[in-house]
Amino acid sequence: MSVQTSCWLWLLLLTPNLASGFEGCQLGEAVRAFRPPADGSLCPPSESRCWHDGVVADGPGRGDAMVTVLWSDAEPMNRRVHGSYALRKSSATPCFSPSAMSEVGSCLDDGCWRYSDSCHDSIGGVLRAQGADGSTKHSSCRELGQSGYCSTAKVAKLCPESCGKCRPLRSCVNLKRMLPLFQRYAQWAWYSQWNQDSVLHLLLVNPDSALRTPAGSRFFVEFGFRPVKGRLGDESNSEYLRRLGWKGVRFDLDHEEPSVGLFRERITMENVVSVFRRHNVPQKPGIVMIDIDSCDLWVFLGLTEVFRPRVVQIEYNRHLRFADNLTLDCRAGGKPGTTDSELYGASIHAIAAAAEARGYAVAWVERCFDVFLVRSDLVCPGSKLPNLDAFKSFTLHDGGCLDPWGEFASPATAQERQSVFLDLSSTPTSLRKGDR
């Protein structure tokens, strides 16, 4: 794709005394973005048919030159704009270009210039410095900060992180306020299995909504990690956080690669605490992601007797109805299920009940996949969701989780279901600490 340079006058000059640049796209900003046709045919950027309406749903933290646009024409397969261009709708000025600057390396595009300063939710700004001898050079926020440009208002504004001007993130999260944000923007992914990246972004990264994670808690634990190589690297629900500087460990039944923090472990309700201790997981990790397709709820109960993660992501069973309050019965060595059948895991309400018993609140449900829980002391007073009605249709049988690929498990009989699931509503079951 070639773009006339004259269209891109945004490469503004930065003289030793004068700083300039352009501001990146902001979350939620309405843009016209370049998108080549799905059939792969050429579409010259000079033609208006190559540009479409969308809204920016992205944030900083990736080491590549990309912006994520939710298209107003609602083609879900086109959620990601790679190496493309976005113009602010209000002013038709560019707010993203693939030649923006990267500080992180691993750029995919030619030249790949991008700066991102990860404490404000914009990407793609460009700064260009002009040396005393008249030559110009792209500069990263870090370089500009180190060269003393933070005293310039423009640089201070475009590079808040490098200039030490990050706004503090929130010390509690308002779940009622978050709900419409999730509904609107939690629709994209770079590394995660489905849209989990965008949930983590809103919950832990985006400066306008996110919960501050203290440095000692920037630690993730992911289990049920399969090393699948996606287009951008590991396909993993914790990869986005890892690229933002979080540390962590990943566990899997079958795979091991200690050099990258992936260990082979079979995790159960009984051993989860000792496994975490053996791997030096902090007592209050930022997030624990549980996806083992079986006794997930019980592992959560075992874990939270000792460890108090700030956020927990836990897979639910999409084959159970929204109204169900069911979990696989894993007490006393109950038989773990498998995803080849529908007999695994727990329903949304069962997970919510376990969460409540252990001092957690439901923040969001990633349709068909995971329930996101936040520790109750981190939820702003009075802001818990009054009920889970927003997720009413998020199961196969309630219509919100269809299977166009025919990959879901085959149905089990009512009798089979009854023999493996425990109904929390009708069987007195204490989920409280120390009571099992």
Ligand SMILES: *[C@@H]1O[C@H](CO)[C@@H](O)[C@H](O)[C@H]1NC(C)=O
């Ligand atoms: C599910 O069961 C738990 C434990 O008995 C109970 O506290 C909770 O209210 C139930 N939830 C629903 C939606 O019935």
